[in-house]
Amino acid sequence: MSNVFTRWDAPRAHAPWPSPGRTGPAIPTRRHFLHGALLAAAAALGAIATVDAALKAGERPKTVTLGDPTGARIALPDAYGGKVLVIHFWASWCPPCLREIDALESLFHQYRERGFAPVSVNVGETKAVAAEFLRTRNVTYPILLDPDSAAAKLYGVTGLPTTFVLDRGGAIAFKILGEINREGLLRILSGTLGT
Amino acid sequence: MNSNPASPAAPAPQPALPLLRRQRAVLEFALASLLRHPGKAAVFGAVLTLIVFLLTSLAFLRSSVRLEAAAMLQEAPDLVVQRQVAGRQELVPTAAVVAVGTVPGVQSAQGRLWGYYYDPAAGANYTVAVPLFNPPAEGEAAIGGGISRSRQGYSRDVLALRSYRGEPVLFTVKAVLPDRADLIAADLMLVSEPDFRALFALETDVVNDIVVRLAPGADPDAVRHAVTRVLPGARLITKADLLATADSFLDWRRGLPGVIVLAMALALVIVAADKPTALSVEEQREMGILRALGWSKLDLLVAKAWESLAVSVTAVLVGMLAAYAHVYLGGAALFTPVLRGWAVLTPDLDLVPSFDVPVLATIAVLTLLLPAAGTLIACHGPASGAPDSVIRD
Numbered sequence: 001m002s003n004v005f006t007r008w009d010a011p012r013a014h015a016p017w018p019s020p021g022r023t024g025p026a027i028p029t030r031r032h033f034l035h036g037a038l039l040a041a042a043a044a045l046g047a048i049a050t051v052d053a054a055l056k057a058g059e060r061p062k063t064v065t066l067g068d069p070t071g072a073r074i075a076l077p078d079a080y081g082g083k084v085l086v087i088h089f090w091a092s093w094c095p096p097c098l099r100e101i102d103a104l105e106s107l108f109h110q111y112r113e114r115g116f117a118p119v120s121v122n123v124g125e126t127k128a129v130a131a132e133f134l135r136t137r138n139v140t141y142p143i144l145l146d147p148d149s150a151a152a153k154l155y156g157v158t159g160l161p162t163t164f165v166l167d168r169g170g171a172i173a174f175k176i177l178g179e180i181n182r183e184g185l186l187r188i189l190s191g192t193l194g195t
Numbered sequence: 196m197n198s199n200p201a202s203p204a205a206p207a208p209q210p211a212l213p214l215l216r217r218q219r220a221v222l223e224f225a226l227a228s229l230l231r232h233p234g235k236a237a238v239f240g241a242v243l244t245l246i247v248f249l250l251t252s253l254a255f256l257r258s259s260v261r262l263e264a265a266a267m268l269q270e271a272p273d274l275v276v277q278r279q280v281a282g283r284q285e286l287v288p289t290a291a292v293v294a295v296g297t298v299p300g301v302q303s304a305q306g307r308l309w310g311y312y313y314d315p316a317a318g319a320n321y322t323v324a325v326p327l328f329n330p331p332a333e334g335e336a337a338i339g340g341g342i343s344r345s346r347q348g349y350s351r352d353v354l355a356l357r358s359y360r361g362e363p364v365l366f367t368v369k370a371v372l373p374d375r376a377d378l379i380a381a382d383l384m385l386v387s388e389p390d391f392r393a394l395f396a397l398e399t400d401v402v403n404d405i406v407v408r409l410a411p412g413a414d415p416d417a418v419r420h421a422v423t424r425v426l427p428g429a430r431l432i433t434k435a436d437l438l439a440t441a442d443s444f445l446d447w448r449r450g451l452p453g454v455i456v457l458a459m460a461l462a463l464v465i466v467a468a469d470k471p472t473a474l475s476v477e478e479q480r481e482m483g484i485l486r487a488l489g490w491s492k493l494d495l496l497v498a499k500a501w502e503s504l505a506v507s508v509t510a511v512l513v514g515m516l517a518a519y520a521h522v523y524l525g526g527a528a529l530f531t532p533v534l535r536g537w538a539v540l541t542p543d544l545d546l547v548p549s550f551d552v553p554v555l556a557t558i559a560v561l562t563l564l565l566p567a568a569g570t571l572i573a574c575h576g577p578a579s580g581a582p583d584s585v586i587r588d
Contacts, residue, residue, distance in 0.1 A: 159316030178355030
């Protein structure tokens with residue numbers, strides 16, 4: 001716990017060695033030992049290394065087509081070009097997700113005219129579960145189904161709720177990990193939505 | 196023709212070879228002998244290599260981790276003061292920070308804010324702390340590599356955590372702490388003081404503990420006694436305590452390393468002790484023939500010692516190189532499951548090479564000497580006996 005309280009953004013980052021200003025023997029880094037070997041190993045490992053699937057801010061997600069409980073198919077994010085698209089990944093067993101759906105519904109009514117377009121993607125559940133949920137709630141914005149988690153995998157979702165905010169150009173402006181309330185979401189959206 | 200048929204024909208005396216040529220000839224014979232029993236040599240070498248690999252991996256890991264710990268503790272405070280109630284750590288009133296700051300010999304006393312936050316989405320505990328210098332701005336955070344990997348959170352992402360009051364607290368990720376700091380910062384989340392207090396619903400007049408820097412020349416014992424008078428019941432942790440704790444990590448005498456070392460040392464002794472019984476009939480016969488051809492006992496023993504050393508040297512080199520690759524390129528993959536235990540957020544062991552020369556030398560010497568000694572003991576009998584009896588036996 002000790003040195004985490006010192007400057008965290010200083011270039012010293014790797015605490016162990018003396019900084020240039022300090023006395024003491026310089027401790028060689030791995031590069032000094034294995035520069036050549038690493039190059040060879042990197043070339044070999046490159047072929048089998050897994051690509052990080054998580055989408056990051058600034059990136060444009062690939063198109064994924066999902067169905068809604070009525071059977072209609074919607075292509076994300078292409079179907080919402082020019083709008084501020086919020087893609088919200090949820091499941092019925094996730095209470096914070098349900099609170100977020102209420103917040104999105106509220107914001108949808110207030111800002112739809114400004115191009116605010118929320119979409120809640122149900123992850124890993126059946127159409128019947130989603131339909132039962134919709135029967136008990138008054139949700140007027142699109143709810144999509146992702147029963148085999150294909151979209152969640154494409155977006156690199158590792159926990160629920162996770163929300164992506166795409167700007168009008170279709171690039172990810174924000175990725176929100178965890179539960180967010182109406183006020184927090186509005187604060188984040190303010191720049192993108194021009195509120 | 197020999198006039199005495201009862202006595203066997205004595206071999207013709209061979210011209211004395213210069214010492215170097217003689218040794219080269221013996222070595223050549225020893226290597227050729229190894230190749231005549233490739234299976235046996237391979238099994239023996241593989242066992243030795245495995246023993247060297249495990250022992251050396253442990254030595255590299257221990258040495259590098261201790262190097263990291265020692266360097267990290269260079270910046271540790273001279274004294275950490277914690278308030279205890281019924282043996283549990285409790286929050287410290289900020290008034291106590293002021294009081295400790297007035298103790299003679301104390302250069303500075305600062306309250307720290309740190310805690311553990313359980314994130315149900317990750318199923319993991321984060322260590323949340325406020326840096327004493329240059330903390331992040333309100334609403335921002337720097338996160339460790341473990342949190343980043345676990346939540347797939349990167350720079351500019353928003354990490355939403357539920358406060359102890361039940362409200363979401365939003366953190367925009369300003370930085371992911373570098374991989375090189377993963378060993379100590381994988382689960383770390385650095386935030387501003389207002390965000391920390393909002394997240395944990397902490398009042399502004401308490402801190403978690405106090406870090407004390409002593410004035411140059413101050414007597415640590417005198418300061419400790421004075422602090423105890425100001426805060427009776429406080430637990431005082433000195434830099435020496437921290438160093439001793441770090442030093443005991445991966446110590447040979449404690450825990451898992453001790454078990455591994457003991458097991459491997461035992462295996463080495465068994466391998467060496469097994470040599471006498473492992474001398475095959477063919478090898479014994481071969482030694483008898485060599486004796487009959489005029490090889491001296493010393494030549495035979497030297498040849499057999501070379502055989503053993505050739506295998507041992509190869510085992511040491513291969514074992515140590517493999518251990519280096521395992522620990523420094525492979526992140527000590529064989530040991531990490533044990534070291535990590537039930538932890539959810541775990542660091543990648545990106546260690547800087549460190550060589551404990553005496554330990555490595557001990558491993559090498561024992562690996563060379565013990566099997567060689569076993570070989571010499573095994574060969575002593577056949578090398579000393581009469582050639583015809585050795586061949587017949």
